[in-house]
Amino acid sequence: MSPNAQLTSFGERVQGKNRTCTAADLPLSGPCDAVIDPRGVYVHVPFCAHKCHYCDFYSFVDARNRQPAFVERLIEEIQAAAAYLRGPLETIFFGGGTPTLLTVDLWEDLLEVLADHLPPRADGEFTVEANPETVTEPLLEVLVGAGVNRISIGAQSFRPTLLETLQRRHDPANVQRTVRLVVQAGVSNINIDLIFGIPGSTLADWLADLDEALSLEPTHLSCYGLMYEPNTPLTAKLRAGRIQRVDQDLEAAMYEATIDRLAAAGFEHYEISNWARPGYRCRHNMLYWTNQQWWPLGPSAAGHVAGIRWKNVARLSDYLRVQPLPPITNVERLDDDGRVGEELMLGLRLIEGIPLDRLDELLTDGRRGPVRAAAIDRHVSEGLLQRDDGSLRLTRCGLLLADIVLADLL
Numbered sequence: 123m124s125p126n127a128q129l130t131s132f133g134e135r136v137q138g139k140n141r142t143c144t145a146a147d148l149p150l151s152g153p154c155d156a157v158i159d160p161r162g163v164y165v166h167v168p169f170c171a172h173k174c175h176y177c178d179f180y181s182f183v184d185a186r187n188r189q190p191a192f193v194e195r196l197i198e199e200i201q202a203a204a205a206y207l208r209g210p211l212e213t214i215f216f217g218g219g220t221p222t223l224l225t226v227d228l229w230e231d232l233l234e235v236l237a238d239h240l241p242p243r244a245d246g247e248f249t250v251e252a253n254p255e256t257v258t259e260p261l262l263e264v265l266v267g268a269g270v271n272r273i274s275i276g277a278q279s280f281r282p283t284l285l286e287t288l289q290r291r292h293d294p295a296n297v298q299r300t301v302r303l304v305v306q307a308g309v310s311n312i313n314i315d316l317i318f319g320i321p322g323s324t325l326a327d328w329l330a331d332l333d334e335a336l337s338l339e340p341t342h343l344s345c346y347g348l349m350y351e352p353n354t355p356l357t358a359k360l361r362a363g364r365i366q367r368v369d370q371d372l373e374a375a376m377y378e379a380t381i382d383r384l385a386a387a388g389f390e391h392y393e394i395s396n397w398a399r400p401g402y403r404c405r406h407n408m409l410y411w412t413n414q415q416w417w418p419l420g421p422s423a424a425g426h427v428a429g430i431r432w433k434n435v436a437r438l439s440d441y442l443r444v445q446p447l448p449p450i451t452n453v454e455r456l457d458d459d460g461r462v463g464e465e466l467m468l469g470l471r472l473i474e475g476i477p478l479d480r481l482d483e484l485l486t487d488g489r490r491g492p493v494r495a496a497a498i499d500r501h502v503s504e505g506l507l508q509r510d511d512g513s514l515r516l517t518r519c520g521l522l523l524a525d526i527v528l529a530d531l532l
């Protein structure tokens with residue numbers, strides 16, 4: 123049986139009635155001879171105070187307070203996963219959802235177990251995503267005491283009307299308050315998430331948002347164009363004609379203005395949607411973009427270990443039910459050609475692109491090498507890709523059409 127056939131059967135079993143598949147069933151090594159070496163873990167916390175209208179992450183408002191049961195279960199998962207991982211970890215990333223919605227007591231329990239079983243490296247990066255309304259001094263004290271050294275704040279916009287359109291229920295003034303608290307707690311590595319292209323926004327609105335974010339002196343900015351995900355209230359409103367997409371040219375102007383404004387402010391544009399002060403690239407996200415290994419924890423968390431990608435089951439009740447490792451789904455091991463496509467697609471998201479010698483290897487390795495080489499030549503001649511400084515990368519024009527270029531190389 124080929125590995126892929128084997129994995130297909132894993133996938134079927136996940137959905138089957140007779141047996142639930144967990145990461146323990148995958149052809150990974152461990153628990154004792156832990157030869158696998160993921161450099162990071164991603165932990166998904168599924169609770170939010172309110173569901174924003176554009177969001178398709180697995181998160182929900184928990185009226186029944188299932189936080190204690192979730193943390194108890196997550197602790198078991200951490201303990202079980204530790205048997206497979208060689209620590210300490212280079213990166214830990216708590217995302218969601220709203221991790222900072224967990225109570226301080228539960229964070230203390232969680233961080234104690236994490237320190238015992240999956241500790242961060244002394245020089246590691248330990249990020250927690252935070253929503254402005256939920257950050258308090260006692261919580262920060264506990265987080266920083268456990269080694270959290272990077273906070274990622276979901277601001278999205280500083281314009282109340284635009285936040286209203288997204289149904290983001292925070293007061294923009296709370297972003298400033300949060301940054302102040304985070305800095306006072308001793309964390310200087312701060313990311314701010316922003317969204318451009320919100321219906322009703324102008325270029326002036328976006329530039330004002332960028333300036334307000336810059337005035338808070340973050341080390342990192344993630345700036346994404348608004349996505350209309352299927353089955354979200356925002357997309358339903360769009361379909362019903364209750365909101366209008368911003369014009370494509372305006373959205374492109376916003377993106378280009380971001381590149382210029384942040385370059386002038388001393389930020390490196392290092393990934394299509396991410397900018398950092400020198401030395402502050404997000405090391406955890408770099409694991410994703412450089413096709414490294416990380417282990418998923420929590421409902422709906424996705425991971426990549428030993429050439430296999432999988433997702434923990436999303437629904438909290440399913441996640442709580444199976445122990446110690448949760449049920450998994452979307453199990454996939456790419457064949458050689460798939461891996462080449464993936465490396466091209468991920469590598470070209472980085473502004474530095476792919477070194478030409480590595481590109482040559484990739485085009486020789488994959489079954490679709492000649493087709494991909496022709497697509498690359500075409501995009502170079504169209505001015506969307508360029509070969510220079512020893513690498514292949516997206517041009518400024520190519521950054522605007524990245525989805526099209528990257529889809530051709532998969």
Ligand code: SF4
Pocket residue numbers: 169170171172173174177178179181218219220253276
């Ligand atoms: S706070 Fe973040 S995860 Fe929660 S609903 Fe809003 S966008 Fe989604």
